[in-house]
Amino acid sequence: MINVAIDGPAGAGKSTISRAAAGELGFIYVDTGALYRAVGVYALRNNIDTKDARNVGKSLEKITVELKFADGVQHVFLNGEDVSEEIRLPEASMAASNVSAIPAVREFLFDLQRDIAAKNNCIMDGRDIGTVVLPHAQIKIFLTASPEIRAMRRFKELEQKGAKDTYEEVLSDLKIRDYNDSHREIAPLKPAADSVTVDTSGLSLEQSVNKIVSVIKEKM
């Protein structure tokens, strides 16, 4: 199977770009952030402090997380319920960032990610795919952009969905998440030694997709 690992900070365009590139290549697209978000949503719904490693760890016994693909579109299920919409709320983003720093949570989601990659040609995106989850992926890309550009993209996305968050709030949340994601002890966000870095700051969506597809085709 051909596995492409795409890692990078929040808002770099990983999901949009990966989805489009996967479509062009006929691969499935796996968004691993959705898994951490589902665990975060469980904690939020049950009033569990998302930074409390002991309680979040204990709650894992009561959780099943599954990914299903319908027409190439990924849906995430929490205890059998499709939570694909709910996981996109801003509070779910911060909850995901918090629970993702808990080793038991990462361990809990590890096999699920590995299994999908073993069975499918896929583009998998996340923070630690090239470094930890799929260290043997044939192609590794570190996708990034400046914080201001990433925040503006997120802001517009949220605005379209009717969210009331201001640009400043989005930027400040994003900086906190960047810091959390790259400073945690376990599987911090960092480029894999054998990854190609692509900065999308000055690129349109179409240019970014073309760039990624060409990097992948070159390596294949």
Ligand code: DC
């Ligand atoms: O990519 P995203 O914004 O949906 O991810 C949500 C959070 O989950 C992010 O702040 C960090 C965490 N995450 C992770 O630790 N490892 C991954 N492979 C994917 C996401």
